[in-house]
Amino acid sequence: MLLSAAQMQRVDATAVEQGINSFELMCSAGQAVADTAVELLQNRSGTFLVLAGPGNNGGDGAIAAQELAGRGYQVVVVRFLVEAEAGMASGNEAELRDADRAFAQWRGVTFAYTLQQEQVDQQLREMIDQSDVIIDALFGAGLKRPLQGLVAQLVEQVNMACAKVLAVDVPSGLNGNTHGVDGVCIKADTTVTFFLHKPAHFLYPGRELCGRKTLAQIGLSKAQLNPDWPLCVLNEPDFFLPALPVLGQEGHKFDRGHVLVRSGPLQSTGASRLSAQTALECGAGLVTLASSNEALSVNAAHLTAVMLKPCDNISQWQLILQDQRINTVIVGPGNGVDAATRGCSLAALQADKHCVLDADALSCWTNTSDREQLFEALLAARYTAILTPHTGEFERLFGELSDGNDQVQPRSRLHLACAAARLVKAVVVFKGADTVIAAPDGRSAINANAPPWLATAGAGDVLAGVIASLSAQGMSAFEAACAGVWMHGQAAMELGYPMSAEHLATRLPQVVHALSPVNKKGFGETELVKR
Ligand SMILES: NC(=O)C1=CN([C@@H]2O[C@H](COP(=O)(O)OP(=O)(O)OC[C@H]3O[C@@H](n4cnc5c(N)ncnc54)[C@H](OP(=O)(O)O)[C@@H]3O)[C@@H](O)[C@H]2O)[C@@H](O)CC1
Numbered sequence: 001m002l003l004s005a006a007q008m009q010r011v012d013a014t015a016v017e018q019g020i021n022s023f024e025l026m027c028s029a030g031q032a033v034a035d036t037a038v039e040l041l042q043n044r045s046g047t048f049l050v051l052a053g054p055g056n057n058g059g060d061g062a063i064a065a066q067e068l069a070g071r072g073y074q075v076v077v078v079r080f081l082v083e084a085e086a087g088m089a090s091g092n093e094a095e096l097r098d099a100d101r102a103f104a105q106w107r108g109v110t111f112a113y114t115l116q117q118e119q120v121d122q123q124l125r126e127m128i129d130q131s132d133v134i135i136d137a138l139f140g141a142g143l144k145r146p147l148q149g150l151v152a153q154l155v156e157q158v159n160m161a162c163a164k165v166l167a168v169d170v171p172s173g174l175n176g177n178t179h180g181v182d183g184v185c186i187k188a189d190t191t192v193t194f195f196l197h198k199p200a201h202f203l204y205p206g207r208e209l210c211g212r213k214t215l216a217q218i219g220l221s222k223a224q225l226n227p228d229w230p231l232c233v234l235n236e237p238d239f240f241l242p243a244l245p246v247l248g249q250e251g252h253k254f255d256r257g258h259v260l261v262r263s264g265p266l267q268s269t270g271a272s273r274l275s276a277q278t279a280l281e282c283g284a285g286l287v288t289l290a291s292s293n294e295a296l297s298v299n300a301a302h303l304t305a306v307m308l309k310p311c312d313n314i315s316q317w318q319l320i321l322q323d324q325r326i327n328t329v330i331v332g333p334g335n336g337v338d339a340a341t342r343g344c345s346l347a348a349l350q351a352d353k354h355c356v357l358d359a360d361a362l363s364c365w366t367n368t369s370d371r372e373q374l375f376e377a378l379l380a381a382r383y384t385a386i387l388t389p390h391t392g393e394f395e396r397l398f399g400e401l402s403d404g405n406d407q408v409q410p411r412s413r414l415h416l417a418c419a420a421a422r423l424v425k426a427v428v429v430f431k432g433a434d435t436v437i438a439a440p441d442g443r444s445a446i447n448a449n450a451p452p453w454l455a456t457a458g459a460g461d462v463l464a465g466v467i468a469s470l471s472a473q474g475m476s477a478f479e480a481a482c483a484g485v486w487m488h489g490q491a492a493m494e495l496g497y498p499m500s501a502e503h504l505a506t507r508l509p510q511v512v513h514a515l516s517p518v519n520k521k522g523f524g525e526t527e528l529v530k531r
Pocket residue numbers: 008009011012025026029053054055056057058059060082115138139140141142143144145146147148151168169170194218220
């Protein structure tokens with residue numbers, strides 16, 4: 001599960017209400033930071049520079065400093081305070097804030113700066129240049145506004161330094177609620193975070209700014225989670241494995257679904273064939289490609305197990321949809337941005353089938369009244385449809401979207417996908433390097449296994465095929481989408497760079513094979529019990 005920065009602060013507060021000592025949490029966090037910092041030195045000697053901000057993120061840094069000094073390392077600490085607080089780090093320990101308490105325990109020298117100071121001075125520059133590992137404990141979950149003045153300059157200096165950079169919780173500048181960076185941000189080699197990862201660690205630009213990610217347990221548990229929070233997960237097999245198709249010993253091909261794919265016209269048939277072929281190879285019992293008569297022979301020349309049906313107009317499409325055995329439909333790949341694609345999309349949604357709308361079936365709703373027609377059909381559909389837009393398609397379809405949460409601005413791909421899914425009551429697969437899958441009930445998943453070479457012509461058509469295949473075989477829309485997106489990324493990883501969509505389509509069955517529980521069941525073996 002992933003938590004926003006605000007949720008994480010709520011977890012912290014709940015833990016305290018339940019009697020957990022917040023300073024002990026900070027001590028555990030600081031120790032985890034120290035452990036990771038030592039790993040970054042890779043058994044060499046060296047100097048650590050701790051840049052500590054005014055809040056608890058800085059407190060984690062102070063604990064880490066003490067821990068590292070206790071292990072014999074050379075540590076330099078620089079603390080940045082808001083002017084009014086400067087010099088507060090003394091007094092009765094019991095009355096001090098956790099961060100001040102952490103500093104009260106730090107036995108080394110602290111160089112103090114106020115955040116109001118205009119510029120990075122020579123002393124600070126030299127400390128940065130002379131350190132081997134810089135611990136960025138400036139801002140974590142409490143970052144509220146863009147970095148400015150001294151800290152903004154400081155971040156730029158750190159990013160240019162030769163030292164390895166370890167970010168505490170999040171790289172300073174990355175906002176754990178909006179998941180974005182407004183201005184500058186630390187670029188870390190490693191980020192150590194606590195209890196659970198945050199969406200900002202896996203969405204761009206955070207995924208890159210975090211570097212390697214490590215997770216430390218500091219004494220928090222699921223007891224501190226609010227069960228009403230909508231589930232947001234990192235998309236991994238553990239999440240969707242239990243929902244993968246199961247085959248009965250006496251199963252019929254129709255038990256594994258029949259996928260109908262709408263072909264494009266004569267000059268653009270390849271995309272829909274990629275979808276159809278993938279759907280079949282990923283386990284659907286049958287796949288039919290509905291093709292115009294004009295394109296029939298081209299399609300026939302390329303297909304063997306995929307069946308073909310002539311379809312020249314909307315009434316023929318509706319007739320095909322009447323076949324009760326067809327349970328899943330793909331509209332869009334190579335279909336054309338036109339009224340026919342609009343009509344076929346609406347007919348599919350109205351036909352009580354599982355629907356995957358991709359590509360042109362997302363781009364063809366050019367004016368507001370068209371879009372309203374689509375949204376109405378999605379809301380009225382018997383089964384939750386799956387929409388698979390990339391950024392351009394998403395913007396065309398949901399351009400003026402508001403998620404009603406003006407507190408979180410600007411909104412990330414995660415917020416947008418969730419808002420879109422809620423709006424049209426469909427599963428939205430918002431494709432990109434950090435694909436987000438969102439369900440209308442508020443659940444969401446962020447995918448992080450896709451390599452950049454997956455961005456190749458036709459990869460989206462293959463994705464529509466695998467998702468439709470899993471959907472046809474009985475997986476729910478959200479789980480089919482999550483599994484399909486992960487398998488798609490995994491197949492691309494296994495193939496390596498370079499790769500074409502055709503390769504991807506032929507590799508996907510191996511990924512399905514490796515994950516599927518059916519291959520571990522031992523069908524066909526006869527168990528002989530000898531007495
Ligand atoms: N959650 C947990 O379970 C645990 C959390 N732990 C740790 O606590 C961290 C969260 O601590 P936190 O809440 O004190 O916030 P933090 O990030 O230190 O910043 C707050 C300070 O920054 C200031 N400030 C903000 N933006 C600014 C800007 N742009 N420019 C300048 N100033 C800015 C802000 O000032 P203000 O805006 O309020 O005036 C305030 O003074 C979390 O990331 C983790 O490391 C662990 O100890 C263990 C358990």
